[in-house]
Amino acid sequence: ASSNHCRVIANLACSLDIPCLIISPDEEEQETINRKFMKFFNAEIFVCPVSEVSKTIDDNMQRLSNEGYNPYFIMGGGHGNLGTRAYVDCFEEILEYEKETDIKFDYIFHASGTGTTQSGLICGKLMNNSDVHIVGISIARRCPYGRNVVMNSIIDYLGDKYSLEQYEKSLDFIDDYVLDGYGCANDEILKIISEQMRINGMPLNKTYTGKAFWGMTEYIKKNDIKHKNILFINTGGAPLFFDDLGNLE
Structure with a gap:
């Protein structure tokens, strides 16, 4: 999780007291400063293979809905x-x-x-x-x-x-x-x-x-x-x- 975008979103969510879940591909083994920041901002980091990112997002959106949350998905990299x-x-x-x-x-x-x-x-x-x-x-x-x-x-x-x-x-x-x-x-x-x-x-x-x-x-x-x-x-x-x-x- 070297993503600057993920760090910024985790920071924003923390400031608003909103739980944040980050889906991160397992291609990155290094414990980066950005990843440390995400943990500091109390974000949950869910690691999965690159090929399973889409399915992992769908599964977690459904899981959070079942748990009573109203999850909002933000596409990586600020797309849109x-x-x-x-x-x-x-x-x-x-x-x-x-x-x-x-x-x-x-x-x-x-x-x-x-x-x-x-x-x-x-x-x-x-x-x-x-x-x-x-x-x-x-x-x-x-x-x-x-x-x-x-x-x-x-x-x-x-x-x-x-x-x-x-x-x-x-x-x-x-x-x-x-x-x-x-x-x-x-x-x-x-x-x-x-x-x-x-x-x-x-x-x-x-x-x-x-x-x-x-x-x-x-x-x-x-x-x-x-x-x-x-x-x-x-x-x-x-x-x-x-x-x-x-x-x-």
Whole structure:
């Protein structure tokens, strides 16, 4: 359970005194800082094989109903239009920042995981008729699956307000830096995490933001991007930095 989303939901549920049950795939053996936080917030963590996540969710929803609870299911990763809307709002905050500072960004880079961040930013771009180039650096998923997930979220949110051609043109999902998949890193990623913390005080992590930041630097070199205003969105997950700390130099 390295999920930032699960940690935040567990924290919110605790603050509202609502019981929280987290379904976690057993692919993660490490006791992460996020998992420790979830336990600190009194969340119940139910571990199951990845292949049985869907059934486990259904079984537990039924069990809780039978026990007299009124369970509410929150999809992992903030999927759905509410999650997309959050990054539409984020894009509009970026536009406000541009007005205040008289800076116009040419590129926006970010970690693309389950797709909500990228779909929201692209929806915000289209709704505001912006020409900024949004580049999602995939941290796990390959094309075409990863790209299709983002596309489906865009269509779910905007429907037929824009043409499919506009959607396709706006979606830049880069899977060149996935390495061996989710949570996998190399020495270059660990070096970048160390550098950014020492120089800018910015905690990145090898699973999401550190991999995306490395992917961004490689993309910039590969495409010979120069003299452009570039924004990297640090999508958070500071606790994961401390999971990596022992491996940093």
